[in-house]
Amino acid sequence: MGSTVTSLSGKILAAQAEKTTTPQPDDSTKDVHVSVAPKIVVFFIGGAGDKRPFLGSGPNNNIVDVVTQFQTDFKSELNDGEVDADPEKKYLGFYEVFGDSNVKNNILSQIPSTDTSVFIVGHSLGGWNGAHLSHILSSEGYRVDLLVTLDPVGIHYYTTLSGADIYNAIPRPVARYWINLCYDGKTGASIPNIVASTGGRWNVMESVSGADDGPHPSKQSVPQRFPDINATVAVNHADTIQAMYAKLPGGNFAWSMLKSRISSILHSQ
Numbered sequence: 253m254g255s256t257v258t259s260l261s262g263k264i265l266a267a268q269a270e271k272t273t274t275p276q277p278d279d280s281t282k283d284v285h286v287s288v289a290p291k292i293v294v295f296f297i298g299g300a301g302d303k304r305p306f307l308g309s310g311p312n313n314n315i316v317d318v319v320t321q322f323q324t325d326f327k328s329e330l331n332d333g334e335v336d337a338d339p340e341k342k343y344l345g346f347y348e349v350f351g352d353s354n355v356k357n358n359i360l361s362q363i364p365s366t367d368t369s370v371f372i373v374g375h376s377l378g379g380w381n382g383a384h385l386s387h388i389l390s391s392e393g394y395r396v397d398l399l400v401t402l403d404p405v406g407i408h409y410y411t412t413l414s415g416a417d418i419y420n421a422i423p424r425p426v427a428r429y430w431i432n433l434c435y436d437g438k439t440g441a442s443i444p445n446i447v448a449s450t451g452g453r454w455n456v457m458e459s460v461s462g463a464d465d466g467p468h469p470s471k472q473s474v475p476q477r478f479p480d481i482n483a484t485v486a487v488n489h490a491d492t493i494q495a496m497y498a499k500l501p502g503g504n505f506a507w508s509m510l511k512s513r514i515s516s517i518l519h520s521q
Contacts, residue, residue, distance in 0.1 A: 299376025
């Protein structure tokens with residue numbers, strides 16, 4: 253509103269206009285962060301005594317070697333947000349994927365949508381429960397692109413009587429690709445090897461069961477879902493990254509196959 257200047261007699265001598273300011277365009281460059289949902293989510297599931305003590309042993313963080321190597325090899329993809337393998341939320345104990353409540357809170361909450369590719373790497377009891385998890389997720393409409401079971405343990409029912417939160421039934425894995433590595437346990441009578449034998453190494457080729465277990469690279473469904481890769485490696489039961497780098501028949505490695513599948517998915521979308 254403008255103002256006026258008057259004489260002592262009250263005559264208007266001049267009018268003063270109110271100054272106005274015209275906004276100037278801001279030409280400065282601003283960084284805008286856009287949150288992008290990851291194309292791939294990777295879960296690492298540890299076994300007995302891995303993330304928490306089990307029967308007086310641990311935590312030994314056996315599968316952390318795989319987690320650490322993953323962070324190194326996929327640094328760019330993790331930083332770009334294309335892959336989510338956050339150790340704080342994706343490194344889980346076998347007991348954290350056991351039961352509906354844990355699956356909902358620890359797994360489903362971490363997968364943006366059913367279009368997201370899910371990778372599961374499980375060791376020991378984590379391999380057993382991870383195989384069950386692949387079936388659960390697939391039943392809910394999620395896409396499990398890769399399942400890696402490292403010396404899965406749990407075939408002996410009495411493992412559950414020792415405080416292990418594992419599924420009693422033999423797993424019926426559902427994944428587009430499944431790599432199963434059995435450890436020969438010939439590296440000595442170490443405590444990990446003894447624990448694995450006590451819990452019952454899962455001989456997949458003798459005990460796969462279930463019909464119509466879901467999608468397969470070459471078929472819509474298969475009567476009995478055997479691993480796409482099933483190999484025995486000469487490592488100690490506690491070893492994880494060593495098993496992933498063990499040479500398989502044909503000269504390949506589980507680790508290189510994992511990397512290849514991730515690269516394939518990221519470049520096909």
